[in-house]
Amino acid sequence: MDQTPAKNDTLRQIVVAASALAAIIGSFIGSGAAGGTQIQNASNGALSADSTLIAPGGPAFSIWSVIYLGLVTYAVWQFLPKQKTEHRHRLLGYPVAASLLLNAAWILSVQFDLLPLSVPIIAVLLAVLAYIFVLILRHRPTNTVDAIITDGTMGLYLGWVCVATAANISAVLVAAGFNGFGLNPNAWAVFVLAVAAAVGVALAIYGKxxxxxxxxxxxxLAWVAVARFSGELLSTPAAIAALVGAIVVVAFTLIIRLRTVTTSAR
Incomplete structure (x- = not known):
């Protein structure tokens, strides 16, 4: 495998760093700090904590601070000499950059009241993150620091976007006047939350x-439960489904993790 630095490596590093900067600027705009409208208030509040039964409570979005910190750290980490020619980062660089640009594009779509456009953007973002997850599993980290910065950040990013995609699609459908084919909204909420939990279980199995x-x-999912138990849009069925989903995903993952570690230690 060629470990010789090339112009393509430098270009990749610059693209990743520039994309991280674009994502940070996008998050700054999305926070309303630049004079714009906060995401939860944009598009007539379609993405607020009480817009749909699938929407997480406001504090849930604080996880973006951790994700953005991880993404910025990754942008710096991949600039270090060893990562410049590391095959793993050669594979991950452009997909990570794509995810960052899609993130910024999603924020802009909501800011400019192009809510329907946000759905294909976040769907592609989810697909890119799933692809990154596959690459991470196929190409192991070189050390613990790489595992924390790269695998940890991208894992958090993927898990959160799974929830955000469900909430985003639900918000767009509600804003468009979708009535759920006449079915009870609580039944739809329970179904969507069950699918989200199933995705979490699938990620646990595939990711060992x-x-x-x-x-x-x-x-x-836990913050969806909090919002439905105590927010303005109350729903006991949705709250219970979200809470159970969160417990199942975490518990199932821990069980598989324990088995994996035990097996590896033998």
Whole structure:
């Protein structure tokens, strides 16, 4: 395998760093700090904590601070000499950059009241993150620091976007006047939350107990439960489904993780 530095490596590093900067600027705009509208208030509040039965409570979005910190750290980490020619980072660089640009594009779509456009953007973002997850599993980290910065950050990113995708699609459908084909909204909410939990279980199985995706997905589901138990839009069935989903995802992941570690130690 060629470990000789090339112009393509430098270009990749610069693209990742520039994309991270674009994502940070996008998050700054999305926070309302630049004079714009906060995401939860944009598009007539379609993405607020009480817009749909699937929406997480406001504090859930604080996880973005951790994810952005991890992404910025990764942008710096991949600039170090060893990562410049590391095959793993050669594979991950452009997909990570794509995820960062899609993140910024999603924020802009909501800011400019293009809510329907946010759905295909976040769907592609989810697909890119799933691809990154596959690459991470196929190409192991070189050391513990790489595992924390790269695997940990991308895992948190993936798990949270799973929850965000479900909430985003639900918000767009509600804003468009979708009535659920006449079915009870609580039944739809329970179904969607069950699917989200099933995705978390699938990630645990495929990832052999990777903790980061389960942590952020479980976090998101838990805050859906909080919002439905105590927010303005109350729903006991949705709250229970979200809470059970969070517990199942985290517990299942821990069980698989323990089995994986035990097997490896033999």
């Amino acid at each position: 107990g990777r903790l980061a995706p389960a942590a952020s997905l479980g976090w998101g």
